[in-house]
Amino acid sequence: MIFDISTPYAQKHKGQELSDLCSSIMRHRHYISCDSEGMDIIRASIEKHGSTTQKELSLQYKGFDISQEVRKYYSTIIVSDFSQEELNTLISKDSKVLIENGPYEWPIYQNIIGTYGNDRRYKNLFRALKEAQKEGRISCLHGGGHTTYIRIIEQNNQADYRNVFQHKACIVFDRDTDDATSFDKEKNPLFRFLCGKDSSTLTNNDIYGLNQQGYIWHAWYKRTIENYFPDRQFSNIGVDTSSIPTDSLMRDYYKFGNLPQYDKNKLKDLKEGMSRSDYENGLKHFIVNDEDISELQLFLLKLVKII
Numbered sequence: 001m002i003f004d005i006s007t008p009y010a011q012k013h014k015g016q017e018l019s020d021l022c023s024s025i026m027r028h029r030h031y032i033s034c035d036s037e038g039m040d041i042i043r044a045s046i047e048k049h050g051s052t053t054q055k056e057l058s059l060q061y062k063g064f065d066i067s068q069e070v071r072k073y074y075s076t077i078i079v080s081d082f083s084q085e086e087l088n089t090l091i092s093k094d095s096k097v098l099i100e101n102g103p104y105e106w107p108i109y110q111n112i113i114g115t116y117g118n119d120r121r122y123k124n125l126f127r128a129l130k131e132a133q134k135e136g137r138i139s140c141l142h143g144g145g146h147t148t149y150i151r152i153i154e155q156n157n158q159a160d161y162r163n164v165f166q167h168k169a170c171i172v173f174d175r176d177t178d179d180a181t182s183f184d185k186e187k188n189p190l191f192r193f194l195c196g197k198d199s200s201t202l203t204n205n206d207i208y209g210l211n212q213q214g215y216i217w218h219a220w221y222k223r224t225i226e227n228y229f230p231d232r233q234f235s236n237i238g239v240d241t242s243s244i245p246t247d248s249l250m251r252d253y254y255k256f257g258n259l260p261q262y263d264k265n266k267l268k269d270l271k272e273g274m275s276r277s278d279y280e281n282g283l284k285h286f287i288v289n290d291e292d293i294s295e296l297q298l299f300l301l302k303l304v305k306i307i
Contacts, residue, residue: 003031005042023057096168097141107268116276146174153169229270
């Protein structure tokens with residue numbers, strides 16, 4: 001994240017408070033956006049009030065230098081808009097990916113994060129995401145199915161992530177429909193909670209972009225995460241693939257829960273041997289910020305917004 005500290009805020013809080021705040025931002029590998037006067041106040045505060053470790057960190061810190069790419073894709077937090085408690089949470093608590101089945105799905109998302117580390121267009125962003133995942137700064141939150149999501153989100157926003165959970169979470173779930181033109185009516189309460197619409201008024205623009213209002217969320221364009229893996233990945237784990245449709249559109253919305261010999265506890269094994277080109281093959285593309293990007297690139301950019 002980028003923490004925007006105005007010069008008036010730095011002047012008002014200079015001293016121990018500013019030293020502790022900025023030292024924490026630095027330690028947790030966030031960026032600080034400020035002007036040259038603000039930077040001088042921050043460094044002076046740390047030099048006067050910081051510990052030896054904090055002073056050394058300040059001298060080594062490169063996070064004042066923010067690239068245009070980082071400014072475009074990272075979330076910016078206006079420090080003056082939040083309480084000290086909220087800032088501590090935003091800075092120090094790990095970001096959460098709320099998913100329906102954590103034990104089986106999270107290994108898949110970890111693998112996707114790692115595999116896209118050499119993405120030609122977003123290499124720097126995805127490598128930063130990979131580092132965050134390895135260091136535990138982003139982790140999964142097990143939902144146990146989409147019907148519990150609203151309660152889990154509200155609980156987190158009232159407790160450990162009080163008032164700021166929307167900045168620290170990405171909500172992910174399966175599409176669960178038979179085609180690419182409809183949305184699951186059973187998810188209407190969740191759709192209304194996330195964007196104020198239901199399945200009859202929801203559009204791709206509400207989901208497949210980077211300017212969502214409120215919570216950052218993603219519904220897979222295909223039926224489920226299983227639909228993103230080629231037949232050979234199922235064969236590799238001992239599953240008979242003869243009943244999987246050969247037509248690409250039918251396959252994208254095939255219900256893998258009906259596939260003989262397959263069940264969810266095998267999901268995490270589908271990732272073995274998958275390359276970036278394997279993941280990219282057959283993906284839906286979207287125009288986002290005037291750029292043509294694949295769905296998985298879009299998904300990872302949503303995760304970048306919460307680290």
